[in-house]
């Protein structure tokens with residue numbers, strides 16, 4: 001499998017596609033429109049300051065996404081930064097795209113001299129533990145659903 005991981009800033013034409021993945025997977029549709037999520041992704045087109053979005057690209061098509069955000073949980077405003085909106089399209093799962101996206105995001109956070117990075121996950125907890133993330137606590141997400149808070153020492 002040949003794919004590359006790069007900044008969303010290099011592929012602004014992918015914004016509607018990646019925003020749709022995130023909207024479909026996570027958005028509280030009573031509170032947010034797809035248009036708002038698209039606008040948010042326009043703000044994630046940075047390379048040297050947070051928020052930063054990375055995309056996995058195969059044959060000039062987006063196949064995965066990962067982000068570094070300042071915060072991803074209202075109840076944990078004191079913690080920063082976060083890995084968020086981590087997604088690989090179903091046809092490309094279990095081929096190492098997720099792992100490569102995660103390595104890119106962690107490498108960038110390290111380069112920016114952060115010592116710890118956080119994420120929360122409603123599902124896929126085992127996946128993160130396999131990648132070296134440590135469970136901090138059970139928590140709830142902004143929609144009131146059960147989620148798990150993890151940290152990674154960079």
Ligand SMILES: CC(C)(COP(=O)(O)OP(=O)(O)OC[C@H]1O[C@@H](n2cnc3c(N)ncnc32)[C@H](O)[C@@H]1OP(=O)(O)O)[C@@H](O)C(=O)NCCC(=O)NCCS
Pocket residue numbers: 025086087088089092093094095096097098099100120121122123124125126127
């Ligand atoms: C989680 C996700 C990004 C992983 O991407 P991926 O490209 O499939 O990951 P990789 O190919 O690097 O790793 C696949 C491995 O993770 C495991 N895995 C994938 N999803 C998992 C899950 N939900 N729980 C536990 N393990 C999981 C696979 O079994 C596989 O294990 P193996 O290496 O032992 O065979 C992808 O499955 C996805 O987009 N899921 C839907 C969105 C999502 O849940 N995002 C994270 C929510 S917080």
